[in-house]
Amino acid sequence: MLFEEAVNLYWADKSKRLRGNTLEGYASAIRCHLMPAWADREVETITHDEVQAWVDELPSYGAAQKAFKTFRQIYRWIVRKEQMRIWDVTQGIELPQAPVARRQTLRAADEQRMLKGIVGQPWEAVVLLEAALGLRRCEACGVDWSDIDWRGGWVHIQRGAHWVGGSLIEYGTKTKLSDRWLKLPRWALARLRTIRGKRKAGRVRGNLSPHQIAGRFRRHCRRQGLPWVPMTCLRHSWATISLEAGVAIEDVSVALGHSTVDTCIRHYLQSFRAVVGRASDAYASAMLGVS
Structure with missing residues (x-):
C-alpha cells in the first residue's frame, strides 16, 4: 500500500472523531513534510534508517516533532488497520534536542x-x-x-x-x-x-x-x-508570579489544568531565584536546628 493511500484512509477515519483544530495541525504536517517525502512509497518498504534520516533533515525541533508524531500516528494506524506483519520502523527514532524554552513573562x-x-x-x-x-x-x-x-x-x-x-x-x-x-x-x-x-x-x-x-x-x-x-504568555506570567510568591507547584499545576505535575515543572519551573531561595533557606534552617 502506498503511503498516500494510507493517509487518505487515516484522514477519512479520523475526520469523524478528532476536533477541527487538531485535524488542522495534522493537515499542515502532512502537506508540508509527509507527502513530499513519503507519498509514493510503499508502507512496507519504509525503513528505520530512512525515517531517521528524514527527521534529521527537518529544519527545526518544532517541525521535526510535529512531522514525526504525525507520521508515527498514520504509520501505526495503517499497520494495525491492515494487520501488516512488519516491524514498527518508528521505534527508536531520535528527535533533535529540544531548545531551552524562555517564555516572555510580566512581573506583578x-x-x-x-x-x-x-x-x-x-x-x-x-x-x-x-x-x-x-x-x-x-x-x-x-x-x-x-x-x-x-x-x-x-x-x-x-x-x-x-x-x-x-x-x-x-x-x-x-x-x-x-x-x-x-x-x-x-x-x-x-x-x-x-x-x-x-x-x-x-x-x-x-x-x-x-x-x-x-x-x-x-x-x-x-x-x-x-x-x-x-x-499566550499571560498564562506563563500567572504561573511565574504564583510560584515566586510561594504557591506549591502542585497547586499551580491543578489551576492550569495540566494532566500531570511534570508538565508544570517542564514549562514553568525555570531557575526562579525565589523558589530556589526558599529551598536553600529551608535547608539552612534545618541544619541550624541540629544540635
Whole structure:
C-alpha cells in the first residue's frame, strides 16, 4: 500500500472523531513534510534508517516533532488497520534536542500597570480573565458571563474558542482536568462586574475572535507604551508570579489544568531565584536546628 493511500484512509477515519483544530495541525504536517517525502512509497518498504534520516533533515525541533508524531500516528494506524506483519520502523527514532524554552513573562507590577492601561477596551474582560486565572487564550475566549459565580468569584472553565478554517468553533475542554473551577481575585471580580453591566449571559469576548483580540491587545499596548507579552504568555506570567510568591507547584499545576505535575515543572519551573531561595533557606534552617 502506498503511503498516500494510507493517509487518505487515516484522514477519512479520523475526520469523524478528532476536533477541527487538531485535524488542522495534522493537515499542515502532512502537506508540508509527509507527502513530499513519503507519498509514493510503499508502507512496507519504509525503513528505520530512512525515517531517521528524514527527521534529521527537518529544519527545526518544532517541525521535526510535529512531522514525526504525525507520521508515527498514520504509520501505526495503517499497520494495525491492515494487520501488516512488519516491524514498527518508528521505534527508536531520535528527535533533535529540544531548545531551552524562555517564555516572555510580566512581573506583578508590570502586569498591574498593563491591566490598568487596557481599562475600557472591548476585549478587556478576556485579557483580565486570562491574566487573573492563568487561562489558555482559547479558554478565556470561551468564558460566558453565566459561567461566573458573582458572589463567590468562582469561574467554571468548560470550553474553548478556536479559529479553524476561517470559522470560530467552540469545543469542550481538552481533558477532564481542564474542566475546572477557578477563583477570581476580588479586584478582578469587581472589575468584571463593571464590565458586565446588566448582561446575564453571552460570551465575554463579544463578537471578536481569539486572534482579533490578540492583535488588538498587542497594538494597544504598543501605542500606549504599556508592558506587553503575547496573550499566550499571560498564562506563563500567572504561573511565574504564583510560584515566586510561594504557591506549591502542585497547586499551580491543578489551576492550569495540566494532566500531570511534570508538565508544570517542564514549562514553568525555570531557575526562579525565589523558589530556589526558599529551598536553600529551608535547608539552612534545618541544619541550624541540629544540635
